[in-house]
Amino acid sequence: MVARYLPGDIVARRKGFVMHKGIALGGDRILHNTPLRGEHVSTEAEFRQGQPMHVRHQERINRLRTLHAAEAHPRRGYNLFTNNCEHTVTRAATGKAESPQLVSWGAGIGVGALAFALTRHPAAAVAGFALGKQLVKNDGID
Known part of the structure; x- marks a missing residue:
């Protein structure tokens, strides 16, 4: 519908x-x-x-x-x-x-890359990406 x-x-x-x-x-x-x-x-x-x-x-x-x-x-x-x-x-x-989504993805990639650089662990990169995306406010349609 x-x-x-x-x-x-x-x-x-x-x-x-x-x-x-x-x-x-x-x-x-x-x-x-x-x-x-x-x-x-x-x-x-x-x-x-x-x-x-x-x-x-x-x-x-x-x-x-x-x-x-x-x-x-x-x-x-x-x-x-x-x-x-x-x-x-x-x-x-x-x-x-x-573009809030673009900013959100950029923040996620940046935090994920930093987490990976510091730990060399893929799980830290994934967690960093998720955290980075959540740090940026979105407009409600996502």
């Missing part, structure tokens, strides 16, 4: 180990950002790719602001580090492009 959403709400689906995020535009349209197509509009079915969809509902004023920003800004190409799907969503929702 598809979660109900309104134009301007943030939507997400599982994509491997991360959540792929987009902005509901209304009329079965989702703005999102992918490596092959950059920022573009797809149908809900194309966005979901058979996966369950999660919704972060926003208050009306935030939905309107997000929707206006999503429709007004020029489309950009994809870059994992500077313009991935989360950058697209946070830029429209808050005015500042950020």
Whole structure:
């Protein structure tokens, strides 16, 4: 079953180990950002790719602001580090492009690498990775 959403709400689906995020535009349209197509509009079915969809509902004023920003800004190409799907969503929702998942993964890898360098034990690296990912606050759709 598809979660109900309104134009301007943030939507997400599982994509491997991360959540792929987009902005509901209304009329079965989702703005999102992918490596092959950059920022573009797809149908809900194309966005979901058979996966369950999660919704972060926003208050009306935030939905309107997000929707206006999503429709007004020029489309950009994809870059994992500077313009991935989360950058697209946070830029429209808050005015500042950020990727909490990318920061979380970076922290996990950094702490895991440090733990391995200090102990030379794979289990310490795994524990360090898990700890590092937990140290970074995420936005609730993960």
